[in-house]
Structures are given as C-alpha cells and as structure tokens.
Amino acid sequence: MVQTHYQKALTSIVPQTLYVVATPIGNLADISLHALAVLGRADLICAEDTRVTQQLLSAYGLQARLLSVREQNEQAMAGKVIAALADGLVVAQVSDAGTPAVCDPGARLAVRVREAGYAVVPVVGASAVMAALSVAGVTQSDFYFAGFLPPKSGDRQKRLADWLKATYPVVMFETPHRIHDTLAQMAAMMDSRTLLLAREISKTHETYLAGTVSEIQAAVLADANQSRGEMVLVLHPAPLEKTDGLPESAQKVMAILVADLPTKQAAALAAEITGANKKALYDWAVAQKKTSQ
Structure with a gap:
C-alpha cells in the first residue's frame, strides 16, 4: 500500500x-x-x-x-x-x-x-505553528502568526502591547537566549493571560508548558532545560470585557445586524445607531457566538 x-x-x-x-x-x-x-x-x-x-x-x-x-x-x-x-x-x-x-x-x-x-x-x-496550535486549546478559528519576536527589548515591548486586548490567539517564535527577557516582559504586562510554550516540537526532548504567563515564567526559571532549543509561544486571547451594562435595545440591534454583516462592521453600525460602546457590542456578539456553538 x-x-x-x-x-x-x-x-x-x-x-x-x-x-x-x-x-x-x-x-x-x-x-x-x-x-x-x-x-x-x-x-x-x-x-x-x-x-x-x-x-x-x-x-x-x-x-x-x-x-x-x-x-x-x-x-x-x-x-x-x-x-x-x-x-x-x-x-x-x-x-x-x-x-x-x-x-x-x-x-x-x-x-x-x-x-x-x-x-x-x-x-x-x-509545521511548528500548526503543531503548537493543535495542543494549545484555543477555540478560535482565526489566529495571528507573528514569526520571531523583535530582538530589541523596546521593539518587543511595542509588539506585546499590541496584543494586550487581542481577541485572537497569537503564535510567535522565540530563541533560547531571549526567552527569559520575553517572559519577564509578558509577565509585567499580562501575567494572568493563558500561554502555551511548546519546545523542541517533534524532537527527543519536546515539552509543552501551559498556564498563565507568570506560571510559565516560573517554570522556565526553575528548570534550565526549558530555556533550550526551538520554541513556539501561543498567547491566548485576552478575556472578554464585561458587557453586563450593554442596554437590551443595543443587544437587539446588534443581533439583527450581525446576522447579515461581519461582526466588526455590525458593531460599528450598531454603535452609531444606539450610542453604545463599539467594543462592548463586538465583544457581546463574539460571546453570543461562543455560547451558541
């Protein structure tokens, strides 16, 4: 065969x-x-x-x-x-x-x-990207592949700041000699975000660490082996902001619009019609889609 x-x-x-x-x-x-x-x-x-x-x-x-x-x-x-x-x-x-x-x-x-x-x-x-995503536990169908993070601390800080409120998972590569600095920066900015560190995928010493950013940082600091080899980081989306205060009338408008329009476009239009916060409308619609799956 x-x-x-x-x-x-x-x-x-x-x-x-x-x-x-x-x-x-x-x-x-x-x-x-x-x-x-x-x-x-x-x-x-x-x-x-x-x-x-x-x-x-x-x-x-x-x-x-x-x-x-x-x-x-x-x-x-x-x-x-x-x-x-x-x-x-x-x-x-x-x-x-x-x-x-x-x-x-x-x-x-x-x-x-x-x-x-x-x-x-x-x-x-x-594919290291798809391999890491397949075990990361993210449920979104879309993701952002960032490649290697910038080597300079300031540039890296800016990239990480872009993802503070990302509603999608971010996949990135990192090197052994920068992993400690990267995790320290991530912990200072988003210590409770969920993170997967996939190391040496498909090799003899492959390991997968999952938890909050601060937990992954602690695990890498405690075991020198975890800062060796090729690494893929999967940063989970930021938690949805609470939308309890979203008026019921705004929710109804959003529900009608999102049935026929892309979520981002529907949120912008619903915000113009109702005066409600555009991001709150967007997050509400995303949450509704998840609960209906």
Missing part, C-alpha cells in the same frame, strides 16, 4: 516545476511520501544548508545535486534555478526544517520563478 502511494506521487511530478518541500522539524519519520518522491526525483535541490539537507537525504538513501540557496544569495541563485527549469529539470526547494519561505528563505525564489513563467508547487508537511 505504501509503495502504491509512493509511485503515485512519483508519477505526479512534472518537469520544469519548482517544488517547495516541507521537511521534518524534528522526527525524521514526519516526512511525507510526497516529499520523499519529489526529493528522490529532483534533478536539483536548493538547500538552506547543504550539510543539513545531505543528512536528511542520506537517512532515506537519496542522492541529488545540491545548490546552496540562503537568504543572502537567494536573488543571485534564482537565475541558476530558472536556467535549470528552462532545461526541463525538476527542482526542489527545502529549508533546514519545516516549510521554506515561512521565517526561512524561499519567498524571493518563488516570486522570481513564477515571474519567469514556471510553476511553483508546495509539498506540504510538518
């Missing part, structure tokens, strides 16, 4: 195509049959670090010509990739782990290849 699906993936590969291939973020077994088929068939593989990619290929008995394509030379290497596609070759793009072009090189290459008239096709796989 596995061989059947692998062969089917092989036959779907089209020459003169750039395949953007997601690779494991930890456990090598997380790679897909589709990814293995593309990497096995590719005439050229663009790699963020050729040494890391060579280890992955060796683990599965694969061989391919590797081309170093990093953030610093991505534009320059695009010409070589386009030339390879023009020769009818199959080209794959990988990063050291996860999906290229998401906090990794690849976006500029994809644009240049598409502008040259060639197809750019994703080969899906492991």
